[in-house]
Amino acid sequence: MYKIQTFGPSFQHIEKVTGGIIPTDEANTDYQQFIQDVAEQGLSIVEGPDIVEPDYATLRQQEYPSREEQLDMMYWDKVNGTTVWEDTIQAIKDKYPKTITGGTTIGEVPAWVQEAADNWTFNKQLREYVAAVERLEHYILSEGRPEIREDVVVETREVWNEESEEYETVNITENVITQTAIEPLEATVEVTETDPETMESTTTTVPNPLIVKDEEERAAAQAVVDATPEAVIESVNSL
Numbered sequence: 001m002y003k004i005q006t007f008g009p010s011f012q013h014i015e016k017v018t019g020g021i022i023p024t025d026e027a028n029t030d031y032q033q034f035i036q037d038v039a040e041q042g043l044s045i046v047e048g049p050d051i052v053e054p055d056y057a058t059l060r061q062q063e064y065p066s067r068e069e070q071l072d073m074m075y076w077d078k079v080n081g082t083t084v085w086e087d088t089i090q091a092i093k094d095k096y097p098k099t100i101t102g103g104t105t106i107g108e109v110p111a112w113v114q115e116a117a118d119n120w121t122f123n124k125q126l127r128e129y130v131a132a133v134e135r136l137e138h139y140i141l142s143e144g145r146p147e148i149r150e151d152v153v154v155e156t157r158e159v160w161n162e163e164s165e166e167y168e169t170v171n172i173t174e175n176v177i178t179q180t181a182i183e184p185l186e187a188t189v190e191v192t193e194t195d196p197e198t199m200e201s202t203t204t205t206v207p208n209p210l211i212v213k214d215e216e217e218r219a220a221a222q223a224v225v226d227a228t229p230e231a232v233i234e235s236v237n238s239l
Contacts, residue, residue, distance in 0.1 A: 002034055004110060006049040012110065039117040039124075048107040055102030063092050122232060129228040129236060132221035141214040144184035152176050185211055 001017040014022040014034055022030045037045060054062075065073070065088065073085035139145035155172040185208055192203045 001045055001047070002037075003047040004049045004113070006107075012049070035113075035116045035120050038113060039120045043109050043114060043117075046109045046113055048109045051105045051107045053102045053105065056096045056098050056100040058102065059096040059100065060092055063095070064089070125228055125232045126235065128224050129232055132224035132228075133236075135217060135221040136225070139182065140218070141185045142187065142208075142211045144182045145179065147177060147181035148179035149175050150178045152178075187211065 002022075003015045003017070004012055005015055006012050012024055014024065014031070016022065016030075020030070022028065022034055025031055064070070070085060070089075073088065077083060077085050151173040152175075153171045154174045157170050157172060158167045159170045160166075161168045187208060188205045189208050190203050191206050192201050194201045
């Protein structure tokens with residue numbers, strides 16, 4: 001549980017219920033944990049800042065004219081036979097009746113908290129999507145991969161062209177292997193187990209553990225890709 005505290009018009013920090021103050025600094029590890037907690041658990045773990053509502057006495061005191069101003073009003077009221085001072089004081093009392101008892105309420109959680117949590121979630125999904133795509137690009141162990149050959153420029157020469165009577169740049173290419181072939185793994189393997197009591201050995205045929213693991217990882221990666229929001233995918237494709 002966290003609580004936002006506000007000091008002045010703009011300065012804020014985060015307090016942990018267990019104790020301690022967290023500055024709103026993205027480089028601070030406690031702040032990073034705070035944003036992660038909000039992203040994973042929601043705004044219900046955050047309480048907004050205290051809003052202190054002053055009582056009538058405080059409000060009146062804040063609006064009363066200064067002592068010098070009041071003395072000046074009283075003097076001229078006496079000289080002119082007016083009631084400016086009384087009217088001024090009464091108007092303030094009417095404005096802030098004794099029914100205003102003041103108190104402290106809890107304000108809303110600032111919008112920047114949710115924005116920071118959404119940004120954390122976006123970046124997490126981005127990292128997971130990139131990693132999942134890279135995993136799916138790896139060849140399937142049960143299928144192997146073919147050999148790929150391509151013509152690659154290995155040398156550039158200047159050759160005299162008798163017809164144009166000019167030197168021309170000619171690329172000398174060589175057909176090279178750019179991807180080596182990898183044979184598919186056997187679908188099954190034999191596993192021999194020995195009974196420690198009888199010392200008898202039993203050999204069984206089981207699915208190849210490497211292929212099983214490969215298929216599980218690929219399925220998990222595909223699930224990440226399928227669950228990734230379109231906005232995240234578009235941000236990757238736009239790079």
